[in-house]
Amino acid sequence: MEYGPPPLFNQGVSARARLIFFSFLAVLLIVIDARVNALETIRVGVGVMLYPLQRVLLWPRDALVQAGRYVTTVGSLMRENERLREVSTERAASLLQDEQLRTENARLRQLQGLREHVAAKTQVVQVLYEPRDRFTHKLVVDRGSSDGVRAGNPVIDEQGVVGQVTRVFPLVAEVTVLTEKDQAIPVQVLRNGLRSVAFGGSEPGTLELRFLAANADVSSGDAVVTSGLDGLYPPGLPVGTVARVERDVKDQFARVVLNPAGGVDANSVLVVLQVQAPPLPAPPREDARGEHPGRRSARR
Amino acid sequence: MRFWPLRRANGDSAGAEATTTTTAAASSRGQPHKQVLRPASPVFIWGSLVAGLALDLLPWGRTPLVPDFLALVLVFWNIHQPRRVGMAAAFMFGLLMDVHGGALFGEHALAYTLLSYGAITLHRRILWFAVPSQSLYVLPLLLVAQLASAAVRLWVGGASPYWWAGLSESVVGALLWPVVTWILLVPQRRPLSRDQTRPI
Numbered sequence: 397m398e399y400g401p402p403p404l405f406n407q408g409v410s411a412r413a414r415l416i417f418f419s420f421l422a423v424l425l426i427v428i429d430a431r432v433n434a435l436e437t438i439r440v441g442v443g444v445m446l447y448p449l450q451r452v453l454l455w456p457r458d459a460l461v462q463a464g465r466y467v468t469t470v471g472s473l474m475r476e477n478e479r480l481r482e483v484s485t486e487r488a489a490s491l492l493q494d495e496q497l498r499t500e501n502a503r504l505r506q507l508q509g510l511r512e513h514v515a516a517k518t519q520v521v522q523v524l525y526e527p528r529d530r531f532t533h534k535l536v537v538d539r540g541s542s543d544g545v546r547a548g549n550p551v552i553d554e555q556g557v558v559g560q561v562t563r564v565f566p567l568v569a570e571v572t573v574l575t576e577k578d579q580a581i582p583v584q585v586l587r588n589g590l591r592s593v594a595f596g597g598s599e600p601g602t603l604e605l606r607f608l609a610a611n612a613d614v615s616s617g618d619a620v621v622t623s624g625l626d627g628l629y630p631p632g633l634p635v636g637t638v639a640r641v642e643r644d645v646k647d648q649f650a651r652v653v654l655n656p657a658g659g660v661d662a663n664s665v666l667v668v669l670q671v672q673a674p675p676l677p678a679p680p681r682e683d684a685r686g687e688h689p690g691r692r693s694a695r696r
Numbered sequence: 697m698r699f700w701p702l703r704r705a706n707g708d709s710a711g712a713e714a715t716t717t718t719t720a721a722a723s724s725r726g727q728p729h730k731q732v733l734r735p736a737s738p739v740f741i742w743g744s745l746v747a748g749l750a751l752d753l754l755p756w757g758r759t760p761l762v763p764d765f766l767a768l769v770l771v772f773w774n775i776h777q778p779r780r781v782g783m784a785a786a787f788m789f790g791l792l793m794d795v796h797g798g799a800l801f802g803e804h805a806l807a808y809t810l811l812s813y814g815a816i817t818l819h820r821r822i823l824w825f826a827v828p829s830q831s832l833y834v835l836p837l838l839l840v841a842q843l844a845s846a847a848v849r850l851w852v853g854g855a856s857p858y859w860w861a862g863l864s865e866s867v868v869g870a871l872l873w874p875v876v877t878w879i880l881l882v883p884q885r886r887p888l889s890r891d892q893t894r895p896i
Contacts, residue, residue: 414813415810422803425800453750
């Protein structure tokens with residue numbers, strides 16, 4: 397017969413052993429999640445479980461917003477109506493021309509034998525909340541894979557590109573905004589067609605064009621649009637305007653800072669473009685080993 | 697039964713009842729005539745943890761200085777009821793927070809595990825202090841948790857250069873500690889029968 401400690405003093409596994417076990421488990425999960433996309437099913441499962449609670453907790457805010465709207469005065473509504481009418485009148489001319497230009501473009505493309513631009517299906521989404529994450533800037537929107545939203549879809553508002561869907565759940569999706577570090581988008585300068593890639597800037601709320609030669613023809617005020625080279629972002633969507641260009645003699649590259657065109661912070665209604673991503677060629681092996689293959693492919 | 701003049705509490709505790717007695721004794725240094733706390737009900741413990749989670753799930757967005765309520769409630773129960781709420785609970789709540797925040801899977805889990813370990817290791821010492829001074833112990837615990845998740849982000853390479861601005865949340869959390877303590881001890885402060893507080 398064995399003599400263990402009486403149950404009064406038996407405290408189970410020691411705290412330090414538990415610490416080691418759970419820390420190890422957490423680090424393991426972090427490594428797996430960062431390097432391989434193997435945990436998405438678990439994440440989706442937990443996300444679906446958490447969804448009802450999340451939705452319930454959005455009610456207080458939504459109720460406040462509703463109440464605020466209810467007491468909006470007639471005056472402010474009339475002002476807003478007036479402004480919208482002005483905007484729509486301003487845009488009417490270009491919209492009418494747009495129709496004509498589109499048919500002309502289609503005809504020219506046909507003549508040249510070029511591939512047609514496929515108009516992407518659009519999905520209007522509402523921003524549910526911004527995660528309380530100090531490290532990254534994301535938005536959670538109210539449509540997910542059950543509505544046809546896919547990881548990689550571009551997200552725009554009425555002024556330009558806002559970001560890209562980076563993770564989908566059945567009923568919600570996470571959008572990473574353009575100004576996020578390491579979020580890349582292929583762009584060109586509208587004035588001269590100079591191509592580059594815009595990344596999230598080192599200052600918060602800005603973008604940067606990286607790898608542009610120090611003597612590149614960019615100046616502040618230039619409009620920058622998507623180039624459409626990646627096959628994901630349709631070409632010609634406004635991305636931002638050049639805020640300033642710093643050309644340092646020591647440096648090989650110019651430092652170009654952009655202000656984003658899309659309302660990265662302000663919007664509650666966004667549009668997801670459900671672009672069918674063309675099949676990408678397999679990345680070369682050397683690159684795949686050096687970078688995080690899972691994360692990169694989701695963001696491309 | 698209710699108004700024992702408390703003598704020195706035995707620092708070590710084995711059972712839940714004994715722990716609550718210790719709690720009352722230790723947190724009442726300088727206030728000799730304080731009531732003995734009733735045992736904490738498991739329903740209230742887990743209910744308050746879920747309430748902390750719910751407060752974190754509110755759409756705070758990027759509002760500055762909003763503390764991590766769940767972390768505070770976890771620390772509270774780790775200190776007051778270390779045998780009921782341990783690292784496993786902290787780990788599971790951390791995973792929920794990871795999914796909600798779109799963070800790396802395991803980031804908050806690691807942070808809360810460390811937080812919980814710190815709180816459980818220090819709980820006997822912390823309870824000897826008056827509630828406002830306990831904040832000084834809670835602050836480094838919360839900071840360690842935040843720094844752990846910052847370290848994970850810097851390691852994986854997804855952190856913005858302004859991450860340290862968020863550390864002020866821990867300070868707010870520590871300042872809220874007396875309030876949290878007061879609220880979460882309310883059910884244990886109830887008298888055994890209602891008649892005892894009824895004015896005659």
